[in-house]
Amino acid sequence: MKRREFIKTGIGAGVGCGFVPVQSLFAQQAAGKTLFDKIWEAHEISFLGGVTSVLHVDRMMLPDSGPSSIRRLLQAGEAIRNPELVWAVADHQVSTSPERYTNRSLNLGSVADEFPEMKEQLAAMGIQAFGIDDPEQGIQHVVGPETGLTLPGMLMVAGDSHTCTHGALGCVSWGGETAQNVLLTGTVIRERARNLRVNYVGALGPWVRGKDMILHTIGTLGADAGNRCAVEYAGPLVRSLSVEGRMTICNLSIEMGAATGMVAPDDTTFEYVASREFAPRGALWDQALAYWRGLPTDDDAALYRDETIDMTDVEPQVTWGISPEHVIGVSDRIPSPDDAPFEKRDAWRRALEYTRLTPGDTIADTPVDEVFIGSCAESRIEDLRAAAEVVRGRRVAPNVLAWAIAGSQPVKRQAEAEGLDRIFRDAGFDWREPGCSKCYGSNGELVAQGKRSVSNSNRNYVGRQGIDAITHLVSTPMAAAAAIAGRIVDVRKLMAGEIA
Amino acid sequence: MAEQAALGNGPQFLRQEGIAAPLMMDNVDTDIISPIGKPPNPGATPETRAFEPIRFFADGREKPDFILNQEGFRRASIILAGKNFGTGSSRSVAVSRPLDGGINVVIAESFGPLFYDNSVRQGLLAVPLEGEKIERIAVWTRANRGQTILVDLQRQVIEVPGLDTFEFRVEPRVREKLLGGYTVREELGRLEAEIDVFEQDYRQDWPWIYK
Numbered sequence: 085m086k087r088r089e090f091i092k093t094g095i096g097a098g099v100g101c102g103f104v105p106v107q108s109l110f111a112q113q114a115a116g117k118t119l120f121d122k123i124w125e126a127h128e129i130s131f132l133g134g135v136t137s138v139l140h141v142d143r144m145m146l147p148d149s150g151p152s153s154i155r156r157l158l159q160a161g162e163a164i165r166n167p168e169l170v171w172a173v174a175d176h177q178v179s180t181s182p183e184r185y186t187n188r189s190l191n192l193g194s195v196a197d198e199f200p201e202m203k204e205q206l207a208a209m210g211i212q213a214f215g216i217d218d219p220e221q222g223i224q225h226v227v228g229p230e231t232g233l234t235l236p237g238m239l240m241v242a243g244d245s246h247t248c249t250h251g252a253l254g255c256v257s258w259g260g261e262t263a264q265n266v267l268l269t270g271t272v273i274r275e276r277a278r279n280l281r282v283n284y285v286g287a288l289g290p291w292v293r294g295k296d297m298i299l300h301t302i303g304t305l306g307a308d309a310g311n312r313c314a315v316e317y318a319g320p321l322v323r324s325l326s327v328e329g330r331m332t333i334c335n336l337s338i339e340m341g342a343a344t345g346m347v348a349p350d351d352t353t354f355e356y357v358a359s360r361e362f363a364p365r366g367a368l369w370d371q372a373l374a375y376w377r378g379l380p381t382d383d384d385a386a387l388y389r390d391e392t393i394d395m396t397d398v399e400p401q402v403t404w405g406i407s408p409e410h411v412i413g414v415s416d417r418i419p420s421p422d423d424a425p426f427e428k429r430d431a432w433r434r435a436l437e438y439t440r441l442t443p444g445d446t447i448a449d450t451p452v453d454e455v456f457i458g459s460c461a462e463s464r465i466e467d468l469r470a471a472a473e474v475v476r477g478r479r480v481a482p483n484v485l486a487w488a489i490a491g492s493q494p495v496k497r498q499a500e501a502e503g504l505d506r507i508f509r510d511a512g513f514d515w516r517e518p519g520c521s522k523c524y525g526s527n528g529e530l531v532a533q534g535k536r537s538v539s540n541s542n543r544n545y546v547g548r549q550g551i552d553a554i555t556h557l558v559s560t561p562m563a564a565a566a567a568i569a570g571r572i573v574d575v576r577k578l579m580a581g582e583i584a
Numbered sequence: 585m586a587e588q589a590a591l592g593n594g595p596q597f598l599r600q601e602g603i604a605a606p607l608m609m610d611n612v613d614t615d616i617i618s619p620i621g622k623p624p625n626p627g628a629t630p631e632t633r634a635f636e637p638i639r640f641f642a643d644g645r646e647k648p649d650f651i652l653n654q655e656g657f658r659r660a661s662i663i664l665a666g667k668n669f670g671t672g673s674s675r676s677v678a679v680s681r682p683l684d685g686g687i688n689v690v691i692a693e694s695f696g697p698l699f700y701d702n703s704v705r706q707g708l709l710a711v712p713l714e715g716e717k718i719e720r721i722a723v724w725t726r727a728n729r730g731q732t733i734l735v736d737l738q739r740q741v742i743e744v745p746g747l748d749t750f751e752f753r754v755e756p757r758v759r760e761k762l763l764g765g766y767t768v769r770e771e772l773g774r775l776e777a778e779i780d781v782f783e784q785d786y787r788q789d790w791p792w793i794y795k
Contacts, residue, residue, distance in 0.1 A: 129779055273768060
């Protein structure tokens with residue numbers, strides 16, 4: 085049980101992918117520990133100097149290519165180190181067309197075939213592999229928490245950058261790992277992140293949700309604020325959020341440049357995890373729960389940086405530029421580069437040139453060509469319910485192409501059981517199958533060239549959703565409202581009947 | 585000094601003497617460096633696929649304001665940038681496409697975490713340096729087009745002729761990996777006994793982790 089004692093290991097002045105200000109060295113000498121420190125130290129196998137360590141991996145999550153990666157390794161005579169800690173799901177390469185099950189060539193490569201071919205062999209090794217025919221299939225960052233393959237206290241790694249989503253359950257999770265390295269060694273080499281805590285206070289106004297909290301945070305602190313940091317989202321507002329809302333916040337940690345994002349586990353978390361398919365049961369549950377309860381950051385833990393974000397009076401957020409930090413409230417006007425901090429003026433000018441917006445105009449009433457509801461940021465049942473409430477009894481504006489995609493098959497089944505699919509379809513949305521889709525143009529599912537998209541996803545980078553396509557990031561109900569109005573509107577006004 | 589032969593089977597980096605191109609922007613994201621899911625730009629060659637959206641117009645014509653399209657910087661092997669370079673996704677092409685175009689070093693104030701990890705893996709040297717120093721090098725390189733600077737990982741210095749020598753520090757593990765030319769698997773292979781011992785204990789202590 086020695087690992088449970090969270091042995092203190094002093095660490096020296098590291099460098100790595102950014103500068104370490106002096107205060108962080110003092111921060112490491114404090115008595116208490118943060119959530120991140122506790123999990124890091126429990127997984128630390130070997131310290132390599134500076135701030136770098138070798139860590140044990142509790143879960144390796146493989147993408148579409150997972151089954152073929154494993155097959156290649158086995159054929160080469162290699163052994164998978166901890167196969168029972170590995171799982172895979174098809175999401176990036178799958179089509180979201182309802183015809184994908186019959187016309188399997190719609191899916192990229194042979195992703196539709198590899199999962200069924202390999203399923204039994206992988207299951208015998210203890211590896212779950214969810215292809216398009218499986219009832220668990222979906223976007224990996226929806227599936228992991230939903231199935232209980234993600235648990236508090238874990239070190240969870242994958243290739244995909246939005247693996248930070250899973251931190252909402254109180255684990256450490258990051259993308260960017262190479263499947264082969266982790267499959268063969270069961271470990272990763274990483275530089276230890278600094279602790280940045282973001283405390284949310286105040287109150288959320290109507291139709292303001294997790295997405296608005298994190299977009300407002302990135303807008304306030306900057307898209308680089310998280311560099312070399314593990315961000316812990318804390319405070320009363322986070323405590324009051326569901327696990328799904330917390331996932332949305334953690335999802336965009338990578339958009340803040342952070343190594344990962346986390347929320348300390350609490351009763352909300354444990355209740356969420358308890359009934360999941362792969363969650364521990366009986367005595368193992370009791371053991372896990374006792375450990376999880378000790379994970380939250382100690383009161384006397386010192387932090388590299390501690391920020392407070394007051395959500396009082398914060399409106400539904402909309403991005404106007406090409407970085408998630410280019411964000412304003414829906415009633416605000418497009419900012420002028422002349423008003424930008426000096427070092428950001430050029431970037432703002434380039435952003436406005438790309439998004440074809442005029443400083444001084446309102447962001448509201450900007451006309452919209454496409455609306456995308458889906459993605460690992462927000463495609464869970466609560467998100468779809470919120471969007472359906474907006475869409476119910478209304479019609480998508482003419483000339484707007486609107487898609488709604490449940491994040492996983494269980495979310496889709498639940499939505500259909502509640503009749504949400506009918507609401508979307510009757511309004512003129514395409515109701516599609518779970519997968520990554522237009523979030524980044526997966527499987528050729530792109531926003532048309534040069535068109536303007538309102539999206540509930542997480543990246544508004546140049547060309548992200550399609551060549552020369554413009555992306556406005558918003559919450560899911562704000563995306564639904566834009567689809568109905570045919571332009572960016574304040575969902576609160578639409579729901580109050582103030583917008584025709 | 586004799587060239588040090590690689591000891592491992594991974595990419596080796598010892599030093600880079602080359603032209604430094606100032607791409608002095610913050611938040612250069614991975615969708616700018618290497619778009620995926622879209623058809624390649626018609627103007628792009630295997631060497632010019634990095635930075636496609638800011639290098640080319642959609643019809644394939646070069647954008648004249650992009651630094652690597654400008655005389656004196658076309659053959660640059662070092663990029664100077666601002667904060668959060670490579671923010672965004674984990675795509676390995678965010679590092680491999682610049683490498684294919686001869687970019688072996690990026691000097692920036694800070695890096696997106698996943699680009700940084702990829703760079704260590706693939707042998708592109710990501711050098712963190714204070715913004716004010718990067719700005720001085722940028723001013724110098726604009727005034728001295730076509731002249732080269734030296735980035736030496738062995739000594740952890742950047743030598744800019746007639747300007748200054750700038751010290752930098754990378755993680756000891758990164759330096760050892762790149763100088764030796766090791767793969768990550770080779771690095772971990774040396775620790776196999778330690779990993780074995782850890783895992784035996786771990787499995788005992790944390791049975792609920794194992795599905």
